[in-house]
Amino acid sequence: MVTIPEYYEGKNVLITGATGFMGKVLLEKLLRSCPGVKAAYVLVRPKAGQAPTARIADMINCKLFDRLREDQPDFTEKIVAVNSDLTQPDLDLSIEDQETLMGCINIVFHCAATIRFNEPLKDAMQLNVLATQKMLNLAHRMKYLDVFIHVSTAYAHCDRELIEEVVYPPPVDYRKLVDTLEWMDDKLVSLMTPKLLGERPNTYTYTKALAEHLIQQECGNLNVAIVRPSIVGASWKEPFPGWIDNFNGPSGIFIAAGKGILRTMRASNNAVADLVPVDVVINTTLAAAWYSGSQRHARPRSMLVYNCTTGGINPFHWGEVEYCINMTFKTNPLEQAFRRPNCNIYCLRSNPFTNQYWTTVSHTLPALLYDGSSEANAHMSLLFSRLLPALFPCHSWVWNTDNVTMLMNQMGSEDKKVFNIDVRQLHWAEYMENYCMGTKKYVLNEELSGLPAARKHLNKLRNIRYTFNTILVVLIWRIFIARSQMARNIWYFVVSLCFKFLSYFRASSTMRY
Structure with a gap:
């Protein structure tokens, strides 16, 4: 087999979702590591008065493309x-653009999707299902197409405990659902959505499952592969460690914890946090296209599915995530923190009632005290409603990854280095530190030169906290304990017990000395 860069040499590639997080990383990696690629066509819609060319020009000016700019x-x-x-008929492509794409494209990477977990069902169907159908229709008319790669999610079938690398039957017939949604008003759709979702937590996972089945039913003789990443996080190695550019998924959680805003969330310390670095996902995607494309004449055509996950190979748990966030942001604090990062005591709580109590005490009340207009509380509520459900932090799944292992074994030694997908090599503590620092540098645009001031601010917050706790203890003493003989007796008993323990340990230390 040819190497991955050799396979892409002279090829024309079409990418959807190129302005999104994964799409831009895919574009950068493709151009940098496969310099022989002929052209990368990217489908972009006008936005906020910007033409597609202007949007792409703005995108490639970001730090992500610095290394590529130096090399090429x-x-x-x-x-x-x-x-x-x-979302428009015929993808809103002009006749000229359709003819161009049909006459030159060799590889399609369909990355576009809405990743908003609370997206109304109609909108999620438009972006995740019907758009995929339109892309397939276009692909069927491409004369020289080698392979069509669809980027899905490992949580598309999260209603199952064991998720194999296969496409499962959908919860409903997507064709009937599309027809039904056409005549329903938004209020009726909203009422029936929970029933349709069943055990799936949101419209994102639901529509992604429908899209996979649509591809299976309508791909015909196309050479198709599906890549299913789990929770996509900052880069591991490429183009440099810790690169991230958005608040989505775990990034917003890490920032909120570092700022001292996030103090509690419903989760289990022992649940596997199936984070996967974005560069691993992109390397898997490029390698999947290489394998399916270069083998299209050498083996029976079948649709391969790749579960791009880490939990079954190199597990990392939410309790460990909590510890790494806490340690990193106490050493390298974010600027103008709301409170000291303090995830150790009660950040991850699996009991929903306990969680609700701590949410009120640690989030709602401080927000109202901090900002009487409750603007801060609104931001927190928005953050939790959008981000926390995305992480599935209370449950662990078992994903089969045999196809990913097979793909890795098919790669040559040089390809394994350049397109590394071996997550067994991933050192989680180092990765998490780079991830947290990446949110500081690339999302919040905070310079490392501001660390001394940030540490000073954190110390100030610590002193404020100690002062507040001391005043609180004194008030409790004056109001409750000083007025009750029984309360005083209990208080003196607890204090004397503490002194006895301290005396015992002091005596033991002296004897050892």
């Missing part, structure tokens, strides 16, 4: 922005 200063010549809207 003229890389922008290979990027072709195509005006398109995936």
Whole structure:
């Protein structure tokens, strides 16, 4: 088999969702590690008055493309922005653009999707299911198409305990659901959504499952593969450790914890946090296209599914995530923290009633005290409603990853280095530190030169906390304990017990000395 860069040499690639987190990492990695690729066509819709070409120009000016800029200063010549809207008929492509794509594209990477977990069902169907159907229709008309890669999610079938690398039957017939949603008003759709979702937590996982089945039913003779990443996080190694550019998924959680805003969430310390670095996902995606594309004539055509996860190979738990966040942000604090990062005591709680109590005490009340207009509380509520359900922090799944292992074994030694997908090599503590620092540098744009001031601010918050606790103890003493003989007796008993323990340990230390 040819190497991965050799396979992409002279190929024209089409990417949807190129302005999103994974899409831009895919574009950068493709151009940097496969310099022989002929062109990368990206479907982009106009937004906020910006034309597609302007949006791409803004995107490639970010730090993510710095390394590529140094290696290949003229890389922008290979990027072709195509005006398109995936929610419109025929993808809103002009006749000329359709003819161009049908006559030159060799590989399609369909990454576009809505990742909003509370997206109304109609909108999620438009973006995750019907857009996929339109992309398949376009792919069927491409004369020289080698392979169609669809990026799904490992949680598409989270109603199962064991998730194999296969496409499962959908909860409903997607065709009937599409027809039904056409005549329903939004209020009726909202009422029936919980019943449709069943055991799935949100419309994202539900529509992703439908999209997979649609591909299976309508791919025909297309050479198709599906990549299912779990919770996609910051980069592990490429183009540099810790790169992240958004608040989505775990990033917003880490920032909220580092700022001292997030103090409690419903989760289990022992549940596997199936984080997977974005560069591992992209390397898997590029390698999957290479394998399916280069083997299309050498083996019976079948749709391969790749569960791109870490939990079954190199597990990392939410309790360990909590510890790493706490340690990193206490050593390298975020600027203008609301409170000291303090995830140790009660951040991860599996009991919903206990969690609700601590949410009120640790989030709602401080927010109201901090900002009488409750603006801070609104931001917190928005953060928790959008981000926390995304992490599935109370449960662990078992994903089969045989196809990913097979893919890794098919790669040559050099490809294994350049397109590393071996998560057994991932050192979690180091990765988490880089991830947290990445949110500081690339999401919040905080310079390392501001660390001394941030540490000083954290010490100030600590002193305020100690002072507040001392005043609180004195008030409790004056109001409750000093007025009751029984309370005083209990208080003196507890204090004397503490002194006895201290005396015992002091005596033991002296004897050992």
